[in-house]
Each structure stands twice: as C-alpha cells, then as structure tokens.
Ligand code: HEM
Ligand code: SF4
C-alpha cells in the first residue's frame with residue numbers, strides 16, 4: 001500500500017505545531033498502525049530528519065498509551081480498538097491519513113503526537129484507590145458480591161486510562177474515565193469506606209484539570225477501546241449527588 | 251457557592267432540574283393552547299387565561315418559571331463556554347458526527363434559538379396582555395383573537411413553526427439526558443428513556459406546530 005500521511009508536528013508544549021505531509025510507500029495491510037509509524041520513523045532517521053514522537057508501550061491493547069487521533073476518530077475507524085490494534089487493512093491503497101494528538105486543555109501536547117496525561121494520574125490520586133488494608137486474598141464466600149455487581153465492576157475496571165473518551169468528546173470531558181474508576185470501586189465491598197469522599201474528590205480534581213462537562217453525546221462510549229458503558233456516567237452522577245446530599249449541599 | 255453548585259456535575263444537575271421543570275410547563279402550556287380548538291368563540295381559552303392571571307398560586311409558579319429559564323440559560327452559557335475552553339486547539343479533521351447525534355452536539359444552538367423565540371413570544375403576547383393592557387380589556391380584542399391575528403402573519407407563523415422544530419430537537423436530546431444527569435438511568439432504562447424523549451419531542455412538536463399551521467391556513471379559530 002502507498003499512503004499519504006499528514007502528521008501533526010510540534011517541537012514542544014510551548015511552540016505552535018503544524019502538519020507535515022509524508023508519502024509512505026510499500027506498507028503491508030497486516031502492519032499495525034504503530035508499525036506504520038515505525039517504518040516512517042526509520043525512513044525519516046535514514047534521511048537525517050527528526051522522527052515523529054508518539055506514545056506506545058504494550059502494543060497489545062492493554063496499556064492505553066497509544067494515543068492518536070486518526071482521520072477524525074480517536075484510535076482510528078475501528079470500534080473498540082486501540083491504535084496499536086488498528087491494522088492497515090482498515091485503509092485503502094492511496095489513502096490520505098490525517099494523524100493528530102489528543103486535543104484537550106487537560107492533555108497538553110508535549111511533542112508531536114505525545115500528550116501529557118498526568119491529569120488522569122492526579123484524578124486517580126484524588127480518590128481512585130482503596131486505602132483499607134485488604135490483607136491476603138479472602139475466601140470467596142467471606143465477601144459476598146452479587147453477580148451483576150461483580151460483572152459491572154469488572155466491565156468498568158477494563159478502563160485502561162487511554163484518554164480516548166476525552167479526545168473524542170466535543171467537550172473534552174473526562175466523565176467516562178472518572179465514572180469507570182468510581183464505579184469499579186463503588187460496586188464492591190472494599191470500596192465502601194471511601195465511597196463518598198472518592199466521588200467528591202475525584203470529581204473536584206477532574207474539574208480542576210480543565211476537562212469539560214458531560215452533554216451525553218455518547219462520543220466517549222463510541223470511541224472507548226474497552227467499550228466502557230455510558231451507564232457508568234449515570235452512576236457517577238448518582239454517586240456524586242448522594243455524596244453531596246449526605247455531606248450537606250450548602 | 252457550595253462545592254456542589256460550582257462543580258460540573260452540580261451545574262448539570264441544575265440544568266436537568268430546570269429543564270425538566272420547563273418540560274412540565276410545556277405540557278401545561280400546550281393544554282391551555284389546545285382550548286383554542288374548543289370551537290366556542292374562544293370562551294374556554296379566555297376563561298383559562300383569566301384563571302391563570304388571577305390565581306396567586308399560578309402567579310407564584312410564573313415567577314419560578316422565569317427564574318428557571320434564567321437559571322437554565324445562565325448555566326447553559328457557563329457550561330458551553332467551559333466546554334469550549336476545554337479544547338483550545340481544535341482538530342483539523344473531526345468525525346464527531348460518526349459517534350454522536352446532531353441533536354446532542356447542538357443543544358447550545360437550539361437552546362439559544364428557543365431563548366430568542368421566548369423573548370419574541372413574550373413581547374408578542376405577554377407584554378400586551380399583562381403589562382400594556384392593550385389586549386383582553388373592554389373594547390379591545392380578546393386573547394384568543396390576539397393569538398389568531400398573530401398567527402395569520404406569515405412571518406410570525408413561520409418563525410413560530412421553525413422555533414417549535416428547534417424546541418423538538420432540544421427536547422429529543424434534553425429530555426432523556428436530564429435523567430442520565432440525575433443518575434436515573436442505566437443500561438436497562440436508557441433505551442426506554444431515549445424513546446420517551448423522542449416521543450415527548452414529537453408530541454410537543456405536533457401539539458405546538460399545529461397552532462401556526464391551522465391558524466395560518468384558516469383551519470382553526472373560525473368562531474372568533
Ligand atoms: C422550554 C424551554 C426549554 C426546555 C424545556 C429545555 C430543556 C432542557 C433539558 C431537559 C435539558 C437536559 C439537561 C441535561 O442534559 O441534563 C436541556 C439542556 C440544555 N439546554 Fe435547555 N431547555 C429549554 C430552553 C433552553 C434555553 C432557552 C437555552 C438557552 C441557551 C437552553 C440551553 C440548553 C443547553 C446548552 C443544554 C445542554 C447543556 C449541556 O448538556 O451541556 N435550553 N434543556
Ligand atoms: S473510559 Fe475508555 S476511552 Fe476513556 S480512558 Fe478508559 S478505556 Fe480509555
């Protein structure tokens with residue numbers, strides 16, 4: 001396959017960026033999208049040019065590092081897929097592919113396609129944990145968890161913190177991420193002790209990081225590689241409201 | 251301001267509550283307007299508007315209504331600004347239309363137009379009837395006639411019809427969204443809420459759009 005790539009190039013977080021166009025020939029349909037960038041970068045280095053900086057780690061869809069906004073979609077055109085799991089057979093010979101970094105006030109661009117997602121770490125640090133020492137693994141029967149709750153918690157825990165939800169949302173809202181993290185703990189017995197403070201503190205941090213609010217467009221759910229459900233956002237709204245009611249609204 | 255009301259979720263909760271209150275008002279308003287079709291020379295409609303004006307309860311609810319609109323609009327402006335600031339550099343290619351509906355992305359636009367309509371609508375009916383006293387008194391046209399005259403103007407009838415379309419678009423997304431915002435939704439309820447929202451929007455559209463259509467084409471109001 002021969003492709004034309006329009007890639008966002010930006011020296012650092014201070015300078016303005018712009019698109020560079022690269023002709024990349026002899027790409028095979030079974031390469032992953034990141035391998036396309038490996039090939040591009042090898043060729044750039046051979047020519048003495050600066051390679052494109054992009055984030056990646058596991059390359060198997062579980063770490064959430066590979067943030068790329070491809071042809072107007074977070075992680076590209078495939079449903080429930082990270083960039084590393086997107087393969088070139090998703091495109092046609094002769095295509096022009098536009099690749100941009102996540103764009104959000106909460107995710108400043110560090111270089112080219114690399115953004116700083118430490119805002120998510122700070123949201124987690126604000127309450128996305130269980131501080132009670134849970135000791136050794138319990139006998140399963142000691143901690144009864146209803147099967148539907150276990151299933152919902154498990155589904156929410158699948159969130160890999162990739163930020164595609166923020167990238168895809170017209171408001172750059174982090175509600176899907178935060179709701180997944182709040183839900184996975186709110187549904188399980190271990191999460192009960194800090195249930196209210198968790199919702200309060202994580203939402204506070206989310207707002208402080210400059211993410212937008214939720215207009216329920218559903219773009220996040222559609223873009224999420226782990227197909228985290230919008231229902232988690234309703235749960236977060238509920239948790240947050242209940243926590244505030246208990247604390248006192250005024 | 252408390253943390254709740256200044257938080258993003260708190261603001262949305264206020265929007266949802268005021269929005270749902272406005273939805274209840276729409277139903278009430280539609281009921282009143284439907285009395286125009288009673289074929290009784292406008293008597294039922296006139297009687298109804300008279301009752302509204304002279305009930306302390308209704309007058310108090312009217313104050314709440316104005317406050318609700320103002321609060322809804324203020325929060326809308328604030329949230330829309332905040333949401334737009336959350337992405338200072340826009341994407342050059344963004345296929346957001348593949349992942350969300352037009353209705354959901356344009357609540358600010360449909361809402362702003364509704365606000366414009368509300369202002370014009372109040373100027374047209376509320377001001378002459380309730381403030382200037384140029385409608386409804388002895389020797390003046392009555393409220394039913396005022397409606398008829400207004401809607402026989404093609405510009406106003408067209409504007410009214412168009413506004414009702416945008417209101418329906420606003421409701422199509424807003425109604426179900428309010429339940430999600432209030433945390434009253436889950437995987438099982440969501441599809442029903444969506445259907446209910448669209449149903450409510452269609453109902454309001456058919457109801458309110460009937461007035462400009464029927465009055466403009468002379469199919470209603472023959473008795474006054
Ligand atoms: C009869 C009039 C109106 C009704 C019944 C109504 C109803 C609603 C409802 C139910 C919602 C959903 C709340 C939620 O998502 O939780 C909503 C959202 C919204 N409304 Fe209205 N509304 C009306 C007028 C207006 C006006 C005049 C504006 C003016 C700008 C406006 C702007 C908005 C915006 C921007 C949102 C979305 C907020 C967001 O999700 O970010 N609405 N409306
Ligand atoms: S909710 Fe989905 S899109 Fe958002 S960070 Fe988690 S895995 Fe990524």
Ligand code: FES
Nearest residue numbers: 059063064066084
């Ligand atoms: S590189 Fe780990 S998810 Fe893509």
